[in-house]
Amino acid sequence: MNFIPIPLIIWLIEDLLYLIIFPGLVTILVLVIIIIWLERKIAAKVQMRFGPLWVSKKIGGALQSLADLLRYSFQEAIIPEKADKLAFILAPGLMFAFATIALIFIPVGPYYSALFPSYYTILFSVALIIITPIFAIIVGWASDNKFSFIGALREGFLLISYEVPFLLSVVSMIVIFRTYNYISAVQSQLNFLPGIILNPLAALTMLIVMIRTTGRFPFDITEADSELVLGLFTEYSALFFGVGMATPYVELYNFSLIFSLLFLGGWWPLNVNVMNPLYGLFLPGLVVVIKAFIVMAILVFLRAVYPRYRLDQAVRSGWSYVLLLSVLSVILSIVEVKFLR
């Protein structure tokens, strides 16, 4: 059996492991279930109530989200008569798919990444993340519902307003690390300081954009229930709705991974140099995912504190404060690169 290239098999197994088990689909599913549960439990704690309780009572209702997912799976999928059926059915799936595919280009360890170790991983992942909201607009348009349509318009406005700051904050980190590659970016943080200390402005911009893009409070504008029923997903039911509901959490996961790689030092405090299956492959990934989880937990906590902004206020602050902040972060990066190094 000499003709089977052993490295190729290892490479394939590693890829499948990456995409399906960790940090891919299974991890995403588990983390989304945990984060939804945590969000509801934190909010319940603040709001003097119990939160999810009855499904799996012994572990505090942790399986409630799984039960909801099961319920969505067996619910009748209602497609409105006047809906654009193809777009109506495909758009939530594509939205979820593109949110998940971005993970290919986000490595969670120095020797552990999917597909090929590209040099331009930061650019690819950012590009894929930016595609996702376009499908949200298609979702809103396809349902032929005024509330969904208004939700889609709002999504479009916000998408445009917060894309530039997001890109600029990423650019400022690219400037500071002088690389387009997550692994090199983390390595340079391990050698010097984490990105959040090097450029706190970029970190702040990134956090704001994360809150906005994933629809956390106070930017829960596209699905403002007191105005738009459920915004984009007003007409959706069954698994389509479940997928649509899970997508922002997947986006949140991707953003948090990027945030922990670019700003929180990636797999710091581990400095991995050996290619050991446990130490080299999984442990750094675990550190990154735990960091990302903490970031997610902080962001979902905002629900308990803030109500939502109005659309025009959010758009205005996107084009003024947040844009200014991101431009300043780029300037800060250039100054640091010129004078400090």
Place this chain on the structure above:
Amino acid sequence: MSEKIFNIDDLQNINVEGEKYIILQIGPSHPGSGHMRIKVWLDGDIIVKVDPDIGFVHRTSEWLSERREWIKAIPIVERIMLPDTVHANLAYVLAVEKLLGIEPPPRAQYLRSLVAEINRITSHLYGIGIFGIFLGSSTVYMWAFGDREPFIDLMEMLTGARITTSYIIPGGVRWDIPNGFKERAETVLQYMERRLKDYEDIWVKNPVVQARTINVGVLKKEDAISLGVVGPNLRASGVYYDTRKHQPYAAYPNLDFEVPTMKNGDAYDRLLIRVEEIKQSIRMIRQILKDLPEGKIIADQIYNQLNPVMKKNYEEKKRVMFPAFMIHMRPPPGEATAKVEAGRGEIFFYIKSTGDKYPYRFRWVTPSFRNLPFFTHVAVGHRLADLPTIYGSIDYFPPEADR
């Protein structure tokens, strides 16, 4: 904040037909509408015209009350104003007492004010909670509804029922104050004072809330008067008018309290005024419990109608059982009106008796109905997202308006 770009005169003439405007039917089955339909014409994101369509929960309370004995109208009017039952009860009973010519004893007057003020706090908390969920803050919604509970428990301790108490009857009240009520009330009031600080931290001083509410839904003083707005919404526009001060009833002439007013008349002021009124109510409850006079809780005319068993019951349990007089009550012919400052504003009652077993004419106007002009007048020129802000800030309760 968006400037008003239309005034009420333009609204009458504007042509809302054609394809330029998006017409949104918000309600009657919509999370942000309550039991009503709000038809909104949108020019982009700007509201051009608002048409509130009420009547979905009309329950013919007047018709029902005209076909029942006088005493049986009390549960009916209570069920119309669910967050604010005591005031509906009190207003009706005040009108009937004017017809009957009965004056309740001082202790009953104080107990009426006591339960009315407890009810005012629960009503304002209800309004603050609904405002919270309309702006997207589930925390304030849960807090306000949770903090209603201690006060509702107080009402239960005093009256035997949580919401629909039917506590006030012609001639007095039904129960005397139970043992341990004063201590329990003091605990609850101290708890609420602590909680009001929390509300200030997370809600009143929240930058997002201030950005959403300041200069939104401004109702000027002159407009508020000419549109006939009542209650906290009127006082938020800077008008010093409160039925408790201007036409006092129950124990209010003897109580020392202030009527808070605001200047701007925007949604933020309407939020603040409810917080201030809760503080005043707490102050009044303390005074009432301190100064509560001794004596009977029912007028002598009614007391003399009680049979020996009922009298024994009254002496032992401090509980008024209904004498036969109550169900066979036939007030002398005449008309009577009554006004009461309820949680959302002024209730007005007009009752006409022909000396019959049933009221000849039973007419009442509820505060929410009188606050209806807010939708057509104030929302125009704002953005769609401001509609829930305005709706939440006026504390509108559709079943109360529909009656």
